[in-house]
Amino acid sequence: MNIERESGGRRSLPRRILNRFEIDQAVFFAMAARYWQFIAGPITLLLVMRFFSPETQGYYFTFWSVIGLQNFFELAFPQTILTTASHQWGQLELDESSGRVAGDPDSLSRLSHLFRVSMTVYAGIAFAFFVVLVIVGLNFFAVDDASDQLNWRLPWVGLVALSSINFLLIPCLAALEGCDQVRAIYRMHLARAVAGNLVVWGCLLAGMTLWIPAIAVAARIVCELVLIFSRYYGFFASISRKPIAAKLDWKGEIWPFQSKLIIKGFFNYFNSDLIIPVLFRYQDAVVAGQFGMTWSVLQAIRGACSSWVRTRVPKMGSLIAKKDYRELDRIFARVGSIALIAMTFLSLALCVGIAILKVTEFRYAGRFLDVSPTALLCVGLLAGLAVEFQWQYLHCHGKSPYVFITVSCCCLSGLLIWLLGSSIGVMGVCNAYLFMHALVYLPLSTTAWIKLRRQWHRESIE
Numbered sequence: 366m367n368i369e370r371e372s373g374g375r376r377s378l379p380r381r382i383l384n385r386f387e388i389d390q391a392v393f394f395a396m397a398a399r400y401w402q403f404i405a406g407p408i409t410l411l412l413v414m415r416f417f418s419p420e421t422q423g424y425y426f427t428f429w430s431v432i433g434l435q436n437f438f439e440l441a442f443p444q445t446i447l448t449t450a451s452h453q454w455g456q457l458e459l460d461e462s463s464g465r466v467a468g469d470p471d472s473l474s475r476l477s478h479l480f481r482v483s484m485t486v487y488a489g490i491a492f493a494f495f496v497v498l499v500i501v502g503l504n505f506f507a508v509d510d511a512s513d514q515l516n517w518r519l520p521w522v523g524l525v526a527l528s529s530i531n532f533l534l535i536p537c538l539a540a541l542e543g544c545d546q547v548r549a550i551y552r553m554h555l556a557r558a559v560a561g562n563l564v565v566w567g568c569l570l571a572g573m574t575l576w577i578p579a580i581a582v583a584a585r586i587v588c589e590l591v592l593i594f595s596r597y598y599g600f601f602a603s604i605s606r607k608p609i610a611a612k613l614d615w616k617g618e619i620w621p622f623q624s625k626l627i628i629k630g631f632f633n634y635f636n637s638d639l640i641i642p643v644l645f646r647y648q649d650a651v652v653a654g655q656f657g658m659t660w661s662v663l664q665a666i667r668g669a670c671s672s673w674v675r676t677r678v679p680k681m682g683s684l685i686a687k688k689d690y691r692e693l694d695r696i697f698a699r700v701g702s703i704a705l706i707a708m709t710f711l712s713l714a715l716c717v718g719i720a721i722l723k724v725t726e727f728r729y730a731g732r733f734l735d736v737s738p739t740a741l742l743c744v745g746l747l748a749g750l751a752v753e754f755q756w757q758y759l760h761c762h763g764k765s766p767y768v769f770i771t772v773s774c775c776c777l778s779g780l781l782i783w784l785l786g787s788s789i790g791v792m793g794v795c796n797a798y799l800f801m802h803a804l805v806y807l808p809l810s811t812t813a814w815i816k817l818r819r820q821w822h823r824e825s826i827e
Contacts, residue, residue: 394551395676398558399669405562406665410658412569414729420511421574422732423650426657428521428578430641431502432528436634438494441626442483443539445619448763449479450543451682457544464599466544473603474610476544481605482615483536495529505642511650516575523579531582534589540604541597545679549596551672557588625765632772635779636801640794643786656791659719659734659742666711667746673704674754681761690822701754708750712743734791741795748803755814762821767813774805 413422453476457468466473502521506512542550564584568577593601613619641660645653677696684693719739722730733739759765778801785793 394548394555395672396669398551398555399665399672401555401558402665406662409562409565410732411729412566414732416569416572417574419651419654421515422654422658423645424506424511424515424517424575425578425654426661427506427641427645427650427653428524428575430638430657431505432498432524433634433638434498434501435494435528435532436630436638438490438532439535439630440486440490441623441630442487443535444626444760445623446479446483446536446539447543447678448622448682448760449613449619450476450540451545451679452686452763454544454679455683455686459600464597466600466603471611474608475613477604477606478608478612480536480540481607487533487536491529491532494532495525498525509645509650520575520579523576524582527579527582527586531586531589534586534593537593537601538589541600543679546597547676547679549592551676553588553592557585560584560588622763622765625768628768629765629771632775635775635782637798639779639782640786640798643783643794644791647787648790652791655732655734658732659739662715663742663746666708666715667750670704670708670711670750671753673700674757678757678761681758685761688825697758704754705747705751708747712747716740716743738791738795741799745799745802748807752802752806752810755810759814759817764821766817770809774801774809777801777805
């Protein structure tokens with residue numbers, strides 16, 4: 366994204382506009398990947414509605430939701446690697462000529478220790494993930510009335526197998542992002558999104574139905590391997606070596622932070638990923654498909670808006686290591702407010718768009734939720750995005766407090782989704798989601814953020 370300067374050294378108008386909205390190259394690529402979904406999404410949805418029956422659509426979206434059980438197996442390594450690597454990277458750099466990591470030997474040794482331990486653990490977890498998810502899926506999907514009418518068993522096993530392979534690449538991408546290679550990471554995300562959509566469209570036209578999720582994951586793996594082995598071969602060669610200097614004290618430095626993230630991540634599944642399986646089980650595949658279609662659009666919006674803050678996480682970690690809290694707060698306040706405003710306007714646009722589809726009786730309007738449940742989800746997601754930003758800020762400090770409160774809230778969220786979803790249906794789960802995020806999580810998170818930010822910064826200075 367090289368935009369030329371105007372004569373006299375003054376930045377060009379496009380560059381000034383991008384700077385005004387805190388859009389650097391990493392954010393640009395991250396947003397481009399998400400907004401590509403707004404271009405490609407309608408095409409994909411039209412093809413899904415054209416070539417899938419309502420029952421197949423329900424299985425399609427529920428496949429992706431059940432794969433979300435991956436969160437239980439990650440053991441918080443991605444966030445742990447990102448945060449820890451960002452603190453070590455302050456003393457390191459990437460040698461442009463050799464592509465290898467250079468700098469303080471102790472920092473490099475600790476980074477190598479972090480990466481090697483993560484890859485070793487993930488090899489075992491990937492196998493466990495495959496075995497458990499195959500068994501869970503084969504039993505879960507068999508209970509639906511449409512089970513005997515669809516060819517879903519082999520596609521499910523294929524999806525889990527490829528997802529297990531993709532699982533092994535998570536530490537690699539987390540290490541790159543933590544080492545401030547965010548521009549390359551999000552450029553790859555854009556390429557991966559475009560390639561993935563092209564593959565999915567081709568498969569839809571070819572009538573491959575429930576094999577499509579597995580093929581989409583295969584395309585994802587190829588894109589990630591190209592990044593790892595082409596541009597960053599030297600980087601990974603450097604951090605894959607056996608540590609020869611200082612090592613991380615995993616029990617004392619890492620585990621207190623990671624263990625809390627593991628517990629939170631384990632229960633976080635009940636906040637939203639549980640919704641589609643509940644609707645699939647207690648309503649039917651058609652209702653689950655309607656929610657899945659609407660939810661996929663909302664998640665694309667949220668992902669685009671969250672990129673403003675997420676791409677700054679490595680920078681924020683480095684600023685915390687340097688105790689430059691003024692710059693930390695400036696960046697966080699600026700990009701966070703822009704992201705929330707963008708989320709508000711895009712959510713309104715989605716609600717208006719769905720209303721137009723319903724009023725004009727568009728052929729496939731029935732594949733989406735109505736405006737009322739969609740609006741409830743939009744408000745809940747806006748509150749959830751604010752909570753996400755606050756906890757990203759706190760996690761950049763290498764700490765994750767209030768585990769018991771978080772777990773209790775997640776359990777309450779799952780209970781409400783199950784009770785209201787099984788008895789009321791879509792409006793029940795949407796009201797449960799809104800209540801938990803806007804009236805429970807947001808007030809508690811804001812209070813914790815204000816208190817801990819002041820306390821941690823004061824203690825570090827003293």
